[in-house]
C-alpha cells in the first residue's frame with residue numbers, strides 16, 4: 001500500500017496544537033484572569049515564547065534534531081532566518097491573536113503548518129478558547145474537528161461578509177490606507193465587515209463558509225500558512241494582491257503621473273486596477289476567498305502599502 005506521506009507528522013501536529021492550546025488556556029486562567037489587564041502585557045510575551053518552545057521541542061523530540069527546519073514567529077523575532085527551503089519545514093505561530101489573549105477576547109489560535117519542497121503539505125489551526133480544531137492535508141479536504149468544511153457558495157459581493165484586520169502598526173499613513181480600504185469595501189456595499197483579531201481564525205471562518213473572504217496587508221507567513229491549506233482544501237482561493245495593471249493607456253495622464261505622482265484624478269484617468277496574483281506565502285499580502293469573483297471584487301478596493309517580505313535578507317545592524 002502506498003505510504004501515506006506526512007500522515008505521522010500531521011497527526012502529531014494536531015496533538016501538539018491541542019497540547020499548546022491547553023497551555024494557553026491554563027496561562028489565561030492562572031496568569032491573566034487573576035490580574036488586572038494593565039499588569040498582564042509582559043506575561044503575553046512569555047506565553048508566546050513558552051508555547052513556541054513547547055511546540056518546537058515536542059517536534060524535535062518526536063522527529064529528531066536537524067531533521068526538519070522551523071520558522072516560528074518568536075524564533076524569527078529573535079533573529080532566526082525566515083527562509084523557506086526545500087527541506088521539510090514547520091511554520092508556527094504559537095499564539096495567533098496575542099492581543100486578544102491579553103484581553104480575554106475569545107479568539108486565540110495555535111497555527112502549525114508543514115511545507116516540503118516549498119509546498120504546503122498540511123495546516124492545523126486550533127482555536128483553543130473555542131476548542132475547535134481546524135485541519136487540512138493537501139488533496140484530502142478540510143475539517144473542523146471531525147466535520148468536513150467547505151467555503152460559502154455566495155457569488156454576489158453584496159451578500160458577503162468580508163473579514164480583515166488592522167494589524168499592530170499605528171503609523172498614520174498605513175492606518176489611513178487600511179481604513180480607506182475598509183470603507184470602500186463596506187460601501188460596495190457588503191453585508192458586513194468583521195475581524196476576529198487572528199488571521200488564522202479568520203481564514204478558518206472563510207473555509208467553513210461563515211464569511212466569504214479575508215484579506216490583510218502586512219500579515220506574516222506564520223499567521224497564514226496553516227490557514228492557506230485549510231482554505232484551499234475547503235474549495236477556496238488564495239491570491240496575492242500583487243500590483244497594478246493598466247486597463248487603458250492615457251499617455252498624457254502617464255506623463256502627468258510621472259511628473260506629479262499619482263493623484264486620485266490621475267488614477268482614474270490612468271485606469272489603474274489592482275490585480276490578484278499567485279499566492280506568495282512570504283509577500284506580507286494575501287486575499288483568501290470562497291471564489292475568484294469575490295476575491296477580484298475586493299482586490300480592486302485594496303490600497304497596498306509596502307511591507308518588507310518575510311524572507312527579505314536580514315539587515316545587518
Ligand SMILES: O=P(O)(O)O[C@@H]1[C@H](O)[C@@H](O)[C@H](O)[C@@H](O)[C@@H]1O
Nearest residue numbers: 097098099165167168198199223
Ligand atoms: O495580536 P497579534 O497576534 O500580536 O497580531 C495579530 C495577529 O498575529 C494576526 O493574525 C492578525 O491578522 C494581525 O492583524 C494582528 O496584528
Ligand SMILES: [Mg+2]
Nearest residue numbers: 093096097223
Ligand atoms: Mg499571529
